[in-house]
Amino acid sequence: MDKFISIEGIAKRYGATTIFQDLWLSVPRGGFTCVIGHSGCGKTTVLNILAGLDSPSAGVVIVDDQAIEGPSLDRAVIFQSHALLPWRTVMGNVAYAVSSRWRRHSRDQIQRQAQKFIDLVGLTGAEGKRPAELSGGMKQRVGIARALSIEPKIMLMDEPFSALDALTRGTLQDEVRRICRTTGQTVFMITHDVDEAIYLADRIVLMTNGPDAKLAEIVDNPLPKERARADIHRHPLYYAVRNHIIDFLVTRSKSFAQEGRAHDPRAVPLVRPGIIANQSPPDASARVA
Amino acid sequence: MTSSSLTLRAALVSILLFAAFILAWHLGVRGTGAVQQMDPEYAKLMGLTATQGKSAMPGPLDVGAKLWEHVRRPFYDNGPNDKGVGIQLAFSIARVAAGYLLAVLVAIPIGFLIGMSPLFSKALDPFIQVLKPISPLAWMPLALYTIKDSSLSAIFVIFICSLWPMLINTAFGVAAVRKEWLNVARTLEVGTLRRAFTIILPAAAPTILTGMRISIGIAWLVIVAAEMLVGGTGIGYFVWNEWNNLSITNVITAILLIGVVGMLLDLILARLTRLVTFPE
Numbered sequence: 001m002d003k004f005i006s007i008e009g010i011a012k013r014y015g016a017t018t019i020f021q022d023l024w025l026s027v028p029r030g031g032f033t034c035v036i037g038h039s040g041c042g043k044t045t046v047l048n049i050l051a052g053l054d055s056p057s058a059g060v061v062i063v064d065d066q067a068i069e070g071p072s073l074d075r076a077v078i079f080q081s082h083a084l085l086p087w088r089t090v091m092g093n094v095a096y097a098v099s100s101r102w103r104r105h106s107r108d109q110i111q112r113q114a115q116k117f118i119d120l121v122g123l124t125g126a127e128g129k130r131p132a133e134l135s136g137g138m139k140q141r142v143g144i145a146r147a148l149s150i151e152p153k154i155m156l157m158d159e160p161f162s163a164l165d166a167l168t169r170g171t172l173q174d175e176v177r178r179i180c181r182t183t184g185q186t187v188f189m190i191t192h193d194v195d196e197a198i199y200l201a202d203r204i205v206l207m208t209n210g211p212d213a214k215l216a217e218i219v220d221n222p223l224p225k226e227r228a229r230a231d232i233h234r235h236p237l238y239y240a241v242r243n244h245i246i247d248f249l250v251t252r253s254k255s256f257a258q259e260g261r262a263h264d265p266r267a268v269p270l271v272r273p274g275i276i277a278n279q280s281p282p283d284a285s286a287r288v289a
Numbered sequence: 290m291t292s293s294s295l296t297l298r299a300a301l302v303s304i305l306l307f308a309a310f311i312l313a314w315h316l317g318v319r320g321t322g323a324v325q326q327m328d329p330e331y332a333k334l335m336g337l338t339a340t341q342g343k344s345a346m347p348g349p350l351d352v353g354a355k356l357w358e359h360v361r362r363p364f365y366d367n368g369p370n371d372k373g374v375g376i377q378l379a380f381s382i383a384r385v386a387a388g389y390l391l392a393v394l395v396a397i398p399i400g401f402l403i404g405m406s407p408l409f410s411k412a413l414d415p416f417i418q419v420l421k422p423i424s425p426l427a428w429m430p431l432a433l434y435t436i437k438d439s440s441l442s443a444i445f446v447i448f449i450c451s452l453w454p455m456l457i458n459t460a461f462g463v464a465a466v467r468k469e470w471l472n473v474a475r476t477l478e479v480g481t482l483r484r485a486f487t488i489i490l491p492a493a494a495p496t497i498l499t500g501m502r503i504s505i506g507i508a509w510l511v512i513v514a515a516e517m518l519v520g521g522t523g524i525g526y527f528v529w530n531e532w533n534n535l536s537i538t539n540v541i542t543a544i545l546l547i548g549v550v551g552m553l554l555d556l557i558l559a560r561l562t563r564l565v566t567f568p569e
Binding site: 051052053070071072073075076077079081083084085086087096097100101130131132150 | 488491565
């Protein structure tokens with residue numbers, strides 16, 4: 001498999017506490033990967049390591065054949081709290097990122113590039129507003145425009161929609177999906193929201209509870225690439241996937257260590273809920289390693 | 290109740306309080322009439338207090354008249370001991386401005402250093418803790434001895450008293466910049482200098498300006514005392530000179546003007562603070 005991002009045996013320890021260790025995962029180019037798990041399992045730490053904002057206690061992360069050493073303009077982060085600079089306008093915030101990427105660009109070129117992405121996220125006309133004048137959804141759109149404007153190799157999103165109301169969240173998920181589909185962006189996203197993961201992701205990584213959290217399974221999303229929010233729940237495998245993830249979050253995320261199955265952290269099983277279960281006894285979990 | 294009617298009522302109460310104060314003052318210093326007969330030559334020596342029972346304290350009308358006189362002719366200059374109050378205030382403001390700007394130039398870079406470097410924060414802390422509580426006037430003899438110029442010594446005293454609030458607030462503001470904003474700069478690979486000017490400075494600006502506002506208040510408090518010591522010019526010298534002239538009317542007038550100028554200085558800094566404060 002194409003290993004665009006390759007997490008190789010990373011660990012994070014604080015003193016005697018091991019948040020996670022021996023974590024292995026690879027993400028293909030252009031893939032949309034969601035990590036789902038409970039609070040405290042270390043999802044955000046994994047994302048921060050990918051971003052270069054945090055460094056692992058052991059192991060390496062390789063992106064595009066290069067080991068990560070600190071933050072890079074190749075990996076854009078969309079923060080949960082949007083992290084816009086309140087003293088800059090919408091244009092100013094996006095232009096700040098653009099001018100950091102292309103330091104020799106003229107003002108005009110920077111403005112044009114920023115404008116392109118402000119238009120892309122549907123904020124045309126709000127360029128002169130400051131973050132305080134924007135709604136939560138609009139702020140997050142600016143965050144997305146800022147991340148995209150530097151044309152990164154990877155977009156890292158840390159629960160980007162969790163602070164938004166349900167309606168705004170839905171609209172923004174549609175936008176993100178549209179933008180990522182058209183630009184072929186590689187995305188690594190952290191979420192709490194099962195439906196969000198199923199709607200957006202190609203593959204959903206299930207993480208057990210910390211401390212000593214593990215990547216339990218990777219769920220291969222059976223939904224077609226062309227999907228619409230309105231009818232994903234009519235897909236024959238939608239509920240199988242959804243139930244599988246919810247089962248995991250409700251019970252198995254706690255009891256995974258006691259399941260007694262051999263777990264090779266280097267080869268996290270890829271599961272396709274519903275596909276083999278149809279032909280097997282009901283208690284056999286659907287798994288294709 | 291709307292807020293405009295609250296403002297209106299508050300203004301009304303203020304005016305009433307002011308009127309009551311003026312009235313009490315006026316009644317309190319009113320003369321009681323001739324108290325005793327005395328030889329006219331002797332009466333001339335004794336003054337109105339003894340002969341007419343008039344209080345030595347001027348009334349609001351005297352002060353009002355004097356104030357009007359000063360406001361009408363603020364910039365006359367009849368030699369070293371008789372200058373318009375506008376000239377004296379200008380001297381004081383110039384000294385405050387010089388000492389204060391000097392303090393800005395020193396406090397903000399050092400505050401940045403302390404805020405950005407935990408090493409310097411710890412290393413400089415004992416010095417700041419010891420130097421901060423020293424009354425600025427305690428430096429005066431040392432300043433006079435080393436600088437050998439009274440006017441420059443006053444400026445130095447203003448410098449030293451304005452320094453601490455700005456230094457401490459700058460260090461605090463810089464150290465307290467939201468981690469996410471710094472992370473934004475890190476993910477965008479922004480260099481240290483650019484980060485200091487484009488992220489830390491604007492993020493810390495409201496805290497820095499608050500420190501500057503505290504400093505200007507303290508500087509204006511200290512300049513009066515400093516000028517009483519060094520003499521020559523300035524509103525502090527004016528107050529002391531008028532005390533030596535036993536002109537309580539002038540002293541009260543000067544007190545009022547000191548208050549008004551202090552308020553204006555604070556207002557300017559408050560405006561500036563609002564200019565750099567952006568809600569999230």
